[in-house]
Amino acid sequence: MDEQIFRLSPAGSPRATILFVPPLFEEANRTRRTLVLAMRALAGAGFAALLPDLPGQNESLVPLVEVDLERWSDALADSVHGIDGPLIVASLRGGALIDHRARAAAWWRLAPASGASLLRTLLRARVSADREAGITSSIEGLQAAAQTEALLLAGNRLSSAMIAGLAQAETRDVAPLRTVALGSGEGKIAGTPLWLRAEPGEDTAMARAIADDIIGWSRTCGAI
Amino acid sequence: MTDTVDANLRAMLADVLGLGEDRAAALTADSGLFGELPEFDSMAVATVLTEMEDRLDILIDDDDVDGEIFETYGNLLEFAERKVRG
Numbered sequence: 001m002d003e004q005i006f007r008l009s010p011a012g013s014p015r016a017t018i019l020f021v022p023p024l025f026e027e028a029n030r031t032r033r034t035l036v037l038a039m040r041a042l043a044g045a046g047f048a049a050l051l052p053d054l055p056g057q058n059e060s061l062v063p064l065v066e067v068d069l070e071r072w073s074d075a076l077a078d079s080v081h082g083i084d085g086p087l088i089v090a091s092l093r094g095g096a097l098i099d100h101r102a103r104a105a106a107w108w109r110l111a112p113a114s115g116a117s118l119l120r121t122l123l124r125a126r127v128s129a130d131r132e133a134g135i136t137s138s139i140e141g142l143q144a145a146a147q148t149e150a151l152l153l154a155g156n157r158l159s160s161a162m163i164a165g166l167a168q169a170e171t172r173d174v175a176p177l178r179t180v181a182l183g184s185g186e187g188k189i190a191g192t193p194l195w196l197r198a199e200p201g202e203d204t205a206m207a208r209a210i211a212d213d214i215i216g217w218s219r220t221c222g223a224i
Numbered sequence: 225m226t227d228t229v230d231a232n233l234r235a236m237l238a239d240v241l242g243l244g245e246d247r248a249a250a251l252t253a254d255s256g257l258f259g260e261l262p263e264f265d266s267m268a269v270a271t272v273l274t275e276m277e278d279r280l281d282i283l284i285d286d287d288d289v290d291g292e293i294f295e296t297y298g299n300l301l302e303f304a305e306r307k308v309r310g
Contacts (some may be wrong), residue, residue, distance in 0.1 A: 026267065120274055121271055121274040123270075124286065125267045125270035125271075127270075127286060128266035129266040131266075132266060138286065138287070154266075196240045197239070197240065198240060198241050198242065198264070198265060198267065199242050199263055
């Protein structure tokens with residue numbers, strides 16, 4: 001099934017296309033607005049910017065419980081077919097776990113997260129919500145149950161395959177790659193970790209910094 | 225060490241709860257967290273635990289975690305300092 005792709009195009013033919021791979025689960029909602037601001041800045045600088053829906057996320061019609069990290073990696077690889085000109089894949093947080101299969105001229109990653117860390121937070125949210133409801137559960141108990149059944153974690157119904165995949169997932173080697181973290185100085189983006197935020201926020205300066213860093217990388221990596 | 229843990233914890237709560245520097249700096253030992261700050265829901269509790277592990281380089285056994293830790297800032301700080309001491 002085809003998924004929606006949000007696309008911003010420059011006036012005239014693009015210098016390159018930037019495919020954004022959003023963070024996973026709730027973190028995607030928290031960062032979406034700032035990502036789209038970065039896409040607008042990129043379009044203003046002559047780049048095409050794409051933000052695809054992963055199957056089971058955002059406005060996708062696919063039930064989340066039917067997907068896993070393999071399917072997401074494949075869906076991203078499919079989404080870049082037919083793109084003319086140089087392509088740079090730009091991923092955030094857990095997006096960096098599924099960005100390697102798409103064929104690109106270069107990769108850019110912001111604050112990549114391990115699958116184990118993302119899964120741990122989801123399991124903890126479930127334990128915390130259970131405790132509020134007067135139910136006793138534990139991370140170990142949930143992990144054992146996940147081997148044979150899907151689990152509802154922080155509003156996400158995740159299959160055994162998804163949970164097992166997350167537990168193991170680390171970023172894969174790709175080249176050329178630039179990885180940036182939040183902070184100040186070379187290799188850093190000034191801003192706040194919006195993906196952690198309990199209430200969604202936005203950061204215009206950070207969006208600008210993301211766009212500028214990607215534009216700089218598109219030149220130094222030789223993609224354009 | 226105590227000052228670093230305190231500063232780290234305030235910065236982390238500012239990030240997770242979107243408190244801003246001023247509100248984070250104004251937290252006292254008696255400041256209520258869970259049940260007091262509307263932003264502090266079960267997802268925020270989970271995020272705070274995982275971020276504490278990353279930023280303070282500690283491991284948190286979830287069996288050690290009970291609701292009291294999140295009642296006040298003072299309780300959370302005491303828990304974090306105990307974990308950092310090992």
